Amino acid sequence: MASEGREFRPGQRPGSPEFARALRDAEILTAPHVSEELRGQLLDVFAAFSGRRQPERQQKAPEPMPAEAGADRPIVFVGAGLPADLRAANVLWFHSTNAGVDGVLAEGDWPADILFTRTVGAMDRRIAEYTLTWMLADCQAVTGYTDQQRARVWKRQPVRLLQGETAVVFGAGAIGRAVGRLLKAFGMRTIAVATSERESADFDRVVTHDDIAKVVPEARWLISTLPLTPQTRDLFDGKLFASAEDACFINVGRGATVNLPALHDALTAGRVRSAVLDVLADEPAGPEHPCWNLPRTVITPHTAGVSADSDIRDDFAACLAAVQAGRTPERAVDPGRGY
Amino acid sequence: MASEGREFRPGQRPGSPEFARALRDAEILTAPHVSEELRGQLLDVFAAFSGRRQPERQQKAPEPMPAEAGADRPIVFVGAGLPADLRAANVLWFHSTNAGVDGVLAEGDWPADILFTRTVGAMDRRIAEYTLTWMLADCQAVTGYTDQQRARVWKRQPVRLLQGETAVVFGAGAIGRAVGRLLKAFGMRTIAVATSERESADFDRVVTHDDIAKVVPEARWLISTLPLTPQTRDLFDGKLFASAEDACFINVGRGATVNLPALHDALTAGRVRSAVLDVLADEPAGPEHPCWNLPRTVITPHTAGVSADSDIRDDFAACLAAVQAGRTPERAVDPGRGY
Numbered sequence: 191m192a193s194e195g196r197e198f199r200p201g202q203r204p205g206s207p208e209f210a211r212a213l214r215d216a217e218i219l220t221a222p223h224v225s226e227e228l229r230g231q232l233l234d235v236f237a238a239f240s241g242r243r244q245p246e247r248q249q250k251a252p253e254p255m256p257a258e259a260g261a262d263r264p265i266v267f268v269g270a271g272l273p274a275d276l277r278a279a280n281v282l283w284f285h286s287t288n289a290g291v292d293g294v295l296a297e298g299d300w301p302a303d304i305l306f307t308r309t310v311g312a313m314d315r316r317i318a319e320y321t322l323t324w325m326l327a328d329c330q331a332v333t334g335y336t337d338q339q340r341a342r343v344w345k346r347q348p349v350r351l352l353q354g355e356t357a358v359v360f361g362a363g364a365i366g367r368a369v370g371r372l373l374k375a376f377g378m379r380t381i382a383v384a385t386s387e388r389e390s391a392d393f394d395r396v397v398t399h400d401d402i403a404k405v406v407p408e409a410r411w412l413i414s415t416l417p418l419t420p421q422t423r424d425l426f427d428g429k430l431f432a433s434a435e436d437a438c439f440i441n442v443g444r445g446a447t448v449n450l451p452a453l454h455d456a457l458t459a460g461r462v463r464s465a466v467l468d469v470l471a472d473e474p475a476g477p478e479h480p481c482w483n484l485p486r487t488v489i490t491p492h493t494a495g496v497s498a499d500s501d502i503r504d505d506f507a508a509c510l511a512a513v514q515a516g517r518t519p520e521r522a523v524d525p526g527r528g529y
Numbered sequence: 530m531a532s533e534g535r536e537f538r539p540g541q542r543p544g545s546p547e548f549a550r551a552l553r554d555a556e557i558l559t560a561p562h563v564s565e566e567l568r569g570q571l572l573d574v575f576a577a578f579s580g581r582r583q584p585e586r587q588q589k590a591p592e593p594m595p596a597e598a599g600a601d602r603p604i605v606f607v608g609a610g611l612p613a614d615l616r617a618a619n620v621l622w623f624h625s626t627n628a629g630v631d632g633v634l635a636e637g638d639w640p641a642d643i644l645f646t647r648t649v650g651a652m653d654r655r656i657a658e659y660t661l662t663w664m665l666a667d668c669q670a671v672t673g674y675t676d677q678q679r680a681r682v683w684k685r686q687p688v689r690l691l692q693g694e695t696a697v698v699f700g701a702g703a704i705g706r707a708v709g710r711l712l713k714a715f716g717m718r719t720i721a722v723a724t725s726e727r728e729s730a731d732f733d734r735v736v737t738h739d740d741i742a743k744v745v746p747e748a749r750w751l752i753s754t755l756p757l758t759p760q761t762r763d764l765f766d767g768k769l770f771a772s773a774e775d776a777c778f779i780n781v782g783r784g785a786t787v788n789l790p791a792l793h794d795a796l797t798a799g800r801v802r803s804a805v806l807d808v809l810a811d812e813p814a815g816p817e818h819p820c821w822n823l824p825r826t827v828i829t830p831h832t833a834g835v836s837a838d839s840d841i842r843d844d845f846a847a848c849l850a851a852v853q854a855g856r857t858p859e860r861a862v863d864p865g866r867g868y
Contacts, residue, residue, distance in 0.1 A: 312690060312692075315690065315692060316688075316690060319665065319668070319669070319690060319691060319692065320669055320688075322665065323662075323665035323666060323668070323669040323671065324669075324671070326658065326661065326662035326665060326666075327662060327665075327666055327671050329658070329662070330658070330659055330662040330663075332662065332663070332666050332671055332672075333671070333672075333675050335827055335828075335829050336672050336675070336827060339821070339826070339827045339828055342814075342816040342818075342821040343816075344812075344813040344814045344815070344818075344828070344830045345830060346830050346832050346835070347832070349655075349659075349832060349835070350837065351651060351654060351655060351658060351837075352658060353651075353654060353658065372715075375714055375715075376711075376714075376715075473683075474683040475681075475683045476683070477681040477682075479681075479683075482678070482681040487678070488674055488675060488678045489674075489678055489683070490674050491683045491684060491685050493685050493686070493688060496685070496688070498689065498690075
């Protein structure tokens with residue numbers, strides 16, 4: 191079945207007119223985690239492109255994929271990963287519901303004639319809003335007041351303005367810049383720690399990793415958006431935290447950039463006054479994970495930049511528009527580059 | 530003692546050179562609620578103006594005021610109100626630690642030769658940050674995640690972007706405009722409800738009270754910054770809430786603009802999905818107050834715009850600089866106007 195399936199592929203790079211023509215005959219299958227509502231929206235978008243409605247029976251890929259799936263038509267698959275039996279079958283296009291595609295690429299060489307796109311959506315902005323939310327929640331005693339509400343207590347808690355405080359943002363990539371832009375617009379003083387010195391309208395100042403010891407003591411907020419690289423692994427260690435002065439640490443980058451016992455010590459010693467961690471080196475965290483024992487800390491389950499259905503739909507539609515126009519979609523994954 | 534004290538007053542309007550000269554000889558007394566730290570800062574500011582340090586013994590006004598207070602020098606008093614014995618004594622200048630001064634003015638005619646100033650500080654901005662905080666806390670499930678932290682639970686909660694949502698802000702005075710400005714800069718769609726139609730850079734659109742029924746259904750957020758007037762009393766009633774569609778209601782204006790049973794009904798019916806109330810018609814709220822029974826609501830104790838020590842210090846310093854320059858301070862209270 192798998193080898194028969196190959197005949198549906200035009201054997202042309204996605205972006206060619208042949209590819210667009212082949213795509214018009216495709217069926218859309220969606221992974222079981224895709225909601226009914228989103229599936230309906232994807233089918234609507236595709237119907238507008240192909241000029242016909244999908245038959246009902248093959249709209250959703252069951253698990254495991256039945257042998258007849260994609261037997262009579264090429265397939266467009268939307269999901270978090272591409273099931274192995276589909277990879278070998280008639281798939282023309284795989285659209286990832288996630289931004290991170292390292293897991294998919296790790297499964298083997300990607301066939302050049304399958305279009306591979308991903309959802310980035312409003313991830314940068316989502317992470318920026320997440321970050322500002324937890325900063326403001328700290329300033330305005332949200333948890334304290336919520337607890338008082340439950341206890342029917344009318345009592346003032348210390349609150350303070352966030353405007354004018356200093357945030358040091360680690361990473362000046364798309365996410366770091368979105369965070370810096372939002373905080374700067376909010377009236378904060380923003381310093382980026384980047385791999386190279388540069389000008390950026392998104393920050394008041396950009397420094398390099400050589401200046402970390404200089405800028406950390408200035409920070410009321412230490413915010414990491416860093417990817418995991420040999421340079422960033424365990425970057426947030428006892429030495430870095432020891433130079434913090436009553437800072438709040440927020441991690442929306444990668445968990446393994448943080449030495450968790452060192453963070454625990456810094457929280458206990460008061461160098462770090464509180465922490466918000468959206469990522470851990472080992473996820474998910476079971477009830478025995480040491481992260482839950484960190485004082486004055488909130489853990490969120492890698493949710494800061496999670497794609498909403500609207501992100502998946504909008505990026506899918508943008509990819510389809512590019513294919514229709516004979517272009518390679520902007521959200522196309524370059525397997526060599528890794529994203 | 531009181532009548533003797535009057536001799537220290539120059540008998541000139543505050544703003545005259547005689548007044549500034551007399552002020553240089555004054556002692557600063559502070560109310561018991563003023564912190565040691567703030568008192569030290571006020572004394573420093575005043576020493577820079579008068580060219581001499583205060584003697585230690587009279588820095589803080591005890592309760593009740595001793596007969597000898599202000600016997601040998603005129604007095605500057607900083608506090609929430611002016612004690613009656615000081616009002617009749619040698620007071621040259623009373624600086625209120627609050628923005629609201631109706632209580633002080635209600636105690637009797639204000640003598641024209643006592644300078645009366647108040648702290649406004651960053652109140653507008655504080656209220657704007659308070660408002661954005663609770664909006665973001667709702668979008669990012671802050672309470673849900675804080676609860677999960679306590680229960681050691683790693684589980685995604687529904688979150689969403691605030692950017693692009695519609696806020697209807699009631700009131701286009703200084704506070705309403707500060708709220709509108711912050712939300713607009715954040716990327717929200719902002720509509721003000723004002724007493725008259727006008728252009729404002731702080732909002733996308735300004736409508737009048739006649740258009741309330743038209744704009745309320747568009748609102749994801751209903752935010753009131755309204756003062757209490759005959760027009761605004763009970764404005765937020767069953768009729769207004771009935772036109773809301775899944776809106777969150779935030780009140781940073783005055784409590785008596787809201788019909789609390791009507792809000793309760795709207796929350797129960799789901800017209801209003803949640804509420805945050807910083808003000809109540811009757812404050813403070815004891816444990817039996819019906820506000821604690823409102824579903825999906827947080828009550829804060831009239832704290833959104835509360836003055837910080839830095840506000841009191843900065844406004845005191847600005848007043849002193851105006852006096853030194855022979856001007857009437859911008860923060861001077863006009864007893865006829867009421868603020």
